[in-house]
Amino acid sequence: MTHLELWIPGPTEVSAPVLAAAASPAIGHRTKEMCALYDALVPGCREMFGCERGVVLFGTHSATGFMEAFTRNGIARRALHIVNGAFAERWKLISDACEKSNAVLEIPWGRAATPQELDAFLDRDRDFDAVALVHNETSTGALAPLEQLAAVVRRRLPDAMLLVDAVTSAAATPIRFDDWGLDGVFTGSQKALALPPGLALAAVSKRLLEKAQALPGRGYYFDLVDLAKNGAKSQTPTTPALPQLNALKVQLERIAASGGFAARYARHAALAARTRAYCEERGFPSFTAPEFLSPTVACRENGGLDVAAWVKGLRAKGYLMSEGYGDLKARTFRIGHMGDHELAGLERLLAASDAVLRDLGWKR
Amino acid sequence: MTHLELWIPGPTEVSAPVLAAAASPAIGHRTKEMCALYDALVPGCREMFGCERGVVLFGTHSATGFMEAFTRNGIARRALHIVNGAFAERWKLISDACEKSNAVLEIPWGRAATPQELDAFLDRDRDFDAVALVHNETSTGALAPLEQLAAVVRRRLPDAMLLVDAVTSAAATPIRFDDWGLDGVFTGSQKALALPPGLALAAVSKRLLEKAQALPGRGYYFDLVDLAKNGAKSQTPTTPALPQLNALKVQLERIAASGGFAARYARHAALAARTRAYCEERGFPSFTAPEFLSPTVACRENGGLDVAAWVKGLRAKGYLMSEGYGDLKARTFRIGHMGDHELAGLERLLAASDAVLRDLGWKR
Numbered sequence: 001m002t003h004l005e006l007w008i009p010g011p012t013e014v015s016a017p018v019l020a021a022a023a024s025p026a027i028g029h030r031t032k033e034m035c036a037l038y039d040a041l042v043p044g045c046r047e048m049f050g051c052e053r054g055v056v057l058f059g060t061h062s063a064t065g066f067m068e069a070f071t072r073n074g075i076a077r078r079a080l081h082i083v084n085g086a087f088a089e090r091w092k093l094i095s096d097a098c099e100k101s102n103a104v105l106e107i108p109w110g111r112a113a114t115p116q117e118l119d120a121f122l123d124r125d126r127d128f129d130a131v132a133l134v135h136n137e138t139s140t141g142a143l144a145p146l147e148q149l150a151a152v153v154r155r156r157l158p159d160a161m162l163l164v165d166a167v168t169s170a171a172a173t174p175i176r177f178d179d180w181g182l183d184g185v186f187t188g189s190q191k192a193l194a195l196p197p198g199l200a201l202a203a204v205s206k207r208l209l210e211k212a213q214a215l216p217g218r219g220y221y222f223d224l225v226d227l228a229k230n231g232a233k234s235q236t237p238t239t240p241a242l243p244q245l246n247a248l249k250v251q252l253e254r255i256a257a258s259g260g261f262a263a264r265y266a267r268h269a270a271l272a273a274r275t276r277a278y279c280e281e282r283g284f285p286s287f288t289a290p291e292f293l294s295p296t297v298a299c300r301e302n303g304g305l306d307v308a309a310w311v312k313g314l315r316a317k318g319y320l321m322s323e324g325y326g327d328l329k330a331r332t333f334r335i336g337h338m339g340d341h342e343l344a345g346l347e348r349l350l351a352a353s354d355a356v357l358r359d360l361g362w363k364r
Numbered sequence: 365m366t367h368l369e370l371w372i373p374g375p376t377e378v379s380a381p382v383l384a385a386a387a388s389p390a391i392g393h394r395t396k397e398m399c400a401l402y403d404a405l406v407p408g409c410r411e412m413f414g415c416e417r418g419v420v421l422f423g424t425h426s427a428t429g430f431m432e433a434f435t436r437n438g439i440a441r442r443a444l445h446i447v448n449g450a451f452a453e454r455w456k457l458i459s460d461a462c463e464k465s466n467a468v469l470e471i472p473w474g475r476a477a478t479p480q481e482l483d484a485f486l487d488r489d490r491d492f493d494a495v496a497l498v499h500n501e502t503s504t505g506a507l508a509p510l511e512q513l514a515a516v517v518r519r520r521l522p523d524a525m526l527l528v529d530a531v532t533s534a535a536a537t538p539i540r541f542d543d544w545g546l547d548g549v550f551t552g553s554q555k556a557l558a559l560p561p562g563l564a565l566a567a568v569s570k571r572l573l574e575k576a577q578a579l580p581g582r583g584y585y586f587d588l589v590d591l592a593k594n595g596a597k598s599q600t601p602t603t604p605a606l607p608q609l610n611a612l613k614v615q616l617e618r619i620a621a622s623g624g625f626a627a628r629y630a631r632h633a634a635l636a637a638r639t640r641a642y643c644e645e646r647g648f649p650s651f652t653a654p655e656f657l658s659p660t661v662a663c664r665e666n667g668g669l670d671v672a673a674w675v676k677g678l679r680a681k682g683y684l685m686s687e688g689y690g691d692l693k694a695r696t697f698r699i700g701h702m703g704d705h706e707l708a709g710l711e712r713l714l715a716a717s718d719a720v721l722r723d724l725g726w727k728r
Contacts (some may be wrong), residue, residue, distance in 0.1 A: 004397070011390040011603060022607050023387035025367045026375040026560060028684050033368070059427045060562055062602035065675045068585045094584040190603055196390060198424055198562050198605030217581070218457040221432045223427065238426035239375060239554055241562030243386050243607045246569065320392050 004320040007349055009138045009168060009297045009336035011190035011197050018340075021250035022243035027243075035234035037245055044252035047261055048170055048193075049185055049334055051177035051203035055228050058239045059200040061221075063167045063188030066202050067091045068098065069134065069222035070184045072163040073102040073212035079130040080121075084112045084144075086136035086325050087097070087165060095132070098217075103128070109328070111289045112137065112144035115152045122156045130161040135185075136169035139325035141299035141334065142292040143169065150180040161208055167191055168296045170201070171261065172268040172338055183208040189244050192268065192296055194339030195251055201243035205229070239336070266296040271337040271346055278350050279335075282357065283364035287324075289331045296338035299324070305362060307333045313356030319349055365529075368684040371713055373502045373532060373661045375554035375561050375701035378611070383647045385614035386560055386607035393606075399598035401609055408616035411625055412534055412557075413549055415567040418671050423564035424605045425532045425585075427552030430566050431455045432462065433586035434496065434548045437576035438525040441463040443494040444485075446477045449501035451529060452690050459496070462581075463659035467492070473692070474663070476501065476508035479516045494525040499549075500533035505690035505698065506656040506662035507533065514544040525572055528577055531555055532656040532660045534565070536627065536632040536702055538632045547572040553608050555659055556632065558703030559615055563608035568592070635701040635710055642714050643699075646721065647728035651688075651696045660702035663688070669726060671697045677720030 027033045045056045081092040084107035095102045105121045161183040170187035183205040190197035230237045275298045284300040324332035391397045409420045445456040448471035459466045469485045525547040534551035547569040554561035594601045639662045649663040688696030
């Protein structure tokens with residue numbers, strides 16, 4: 001089976017040295033070798049999350065696991081979920097499934113909440129001890145103005161836990177956990193970090209851990225208190241996903257050696273700009289409102305194109321693209337341009353896309 | 365850093381071809397390639413669990429995650445936990461953490477419950493809708509008589525869910541899910557299957573899934589109903605641990621090509637017998653009662669030996685061994701002889717052990 005180059009909103013391509021690291025021999029998870037590996041990972045993750053004051057955590061599960069962990073550990077009474085896409089909606093459903101009372105600030109798909117909308121909502125209802133939102137909504141390519149939204153939460157609900165899904169924003173755009181006053185942020189390995197899937201990364205505030213301590217029913221696997229307690233000994237409560245941790249170590253070294261996260265943010269911005277320009281030229285309007293365009297996922301209207309045929313044609317040329325998410329399947333398509341992708345690779349993809357569009361008789 | 369050969373109760377050594385498979389390029393998790401990978405894994409897992417009638421599931425988490433999943437999905441009213449070691453105790457604590465009422469049949473460490481003990485316990489108290497037990501207790505090397513215990517549960521509590529931790533028994537000794545009337549069994553990737561950690565495997569009965577459907581508070585990540593629903597489409601609810609799934613595919617092929625699971629069971633029995641004989645000769649009595657000796661973990665009394673010094677000496681020779689678990693740390697040691705280990709490798713380990721014992725002035 002020939003490999004399809006991944007330009008979907010995750011998993012994304014993993015480079016050869018990072019894949020090789022995933023094949024490192026197993027080590028004992030209660031050894032000094034494990035502690036050394038753990039300690040090597042923390043500084044890079046602190047930088048990625050902009051978190052010096054909080055605690056960095058590694059979860060052996062997909063990123064969704066931290067949605068549930070934040071819900072079980074961070075919501076005591078009632079949460080506000082800002083819902084503007086499929087993943088924000090998933091988080092709300094997780095709070096329901098964990099029997100956590102919640103209200104929803106509903107925002108149309110393709111947009112994110114503005115600080116004004118959040119402020120106005122809180123005028124009517126602010127009985128919340130937690131606010132959960134998605135930084136970059138992968139289903140629609142909408143990047144929320146996190147700094148400004150956080151400022152509203154901090155001003156209006158100083159004691160509420162501010163919990164953020166950064167699955168397709170972390171490592172692609174700056175996050176300032178300490179400066180913005182976040183209480184929890186998480187991401188997955190297979191997105192802008194360009195690692196294999198199976199590992200989730202988070203930063204949490206000390207006050208979140210204190211609050212969690214008193215919360216019943218948070219279970220064991222997603223008990224952040226226990227995870228942090230083990231983390232203080234540079235270990236994890238259960239055997240961790242060693243291939244992904246070894247891959248992360250090599251990837252953080254590679255990031256440091258190639259200009260750091262700043263260079264990574266700039267490259268993602270350039271990939272996003274080029275993808276947008278291409279889609280404009282070819283007549284595919286942005287599904288996402290212009291003030292919320294994402295650094296990692298382009299979500300575009302089909303403009304009349306048979307998206308399934310275009311995806312199929314690109315597959316035949318060795319590229320995997322994405323139809324729209326859920327109800328948007330045929331109406332939109334998504335290009336995930338994140339991780340280790342470079343502009344040169346994007347140009348090859350777009351040239352292949354042009355060939356497919358020609359085959360399909362696309363005239364714009 | 366030189367690699368330490370792992371003879372601990374997990375993680376265990378991973379062979380070169382399996383490690384190479386863990387480094388396979390990423391694929392989209394909503395593609396036909398993913399479905400093909402998933403479908404390739406199920407038959408071997410059915411064989412490992414002896415499960416044709418139930419549903420095989422893959423969890424992107426360590427095995428402990430399925431402890432919590434079984435608790436959240438299988439216990440409606442009150443569970444019986446048979447507790448004879450650290451992992452059985454962990455499961456009981458998980459039920460507590462999930463606010464599931466439970467009672468404990470306490471068995472001394474180093475033993476497992478006998479069918480008579482279980483029967484007698486149920487004479488006094490049988491208000492249970494679930495029974496949770498550990499097949500092979502990794503902390504003490506005690507293998508429970510699962511077939512006989514299951515028969516008692518099926519006779520006395522026909523409607524109760526019978527939930528089994530097979531973390532260090534699956535792939536090392538036969539499990540007959542259908543024949544024994546189990547409702548749930550799970551294992552982890554890094555034990556007798558000899559894969560990297562980060563993947564958990566389970567089989568569940570259809571009646572467990574039906575029961576789960578009506579249970580509130582089971583959350584999202586450990587919702588077995590959703591996992592099974594996605595599994596029916598040969599997918600997982602969230603992005604799975606692809607390196608471990610690719611490794612499993614190659615490992616199942618290797619097992620099939622080398623005599624199947626039957627040969628694996630015989631090899632584990634031979635490794636266990638040789639380890640026992642060695643420990644007897646050198647004067648290390650079994651901590652585990654003779655009727656419960658494990659196929660994967662030898663737990664032996666120190667016989668007066670400084671276990672920490674012996675472990676350190678072996679480490680210097682390139683072998684990682686295990687001190688006892690928790691309170692048994694100094695009093696016992698554990699040799700994990702599972703996975704892809706062969707007798708020839710065991711002989712090398714034992715020769716190295718002899719050299720260390722000589723250095724320590726051990727006279728027996």
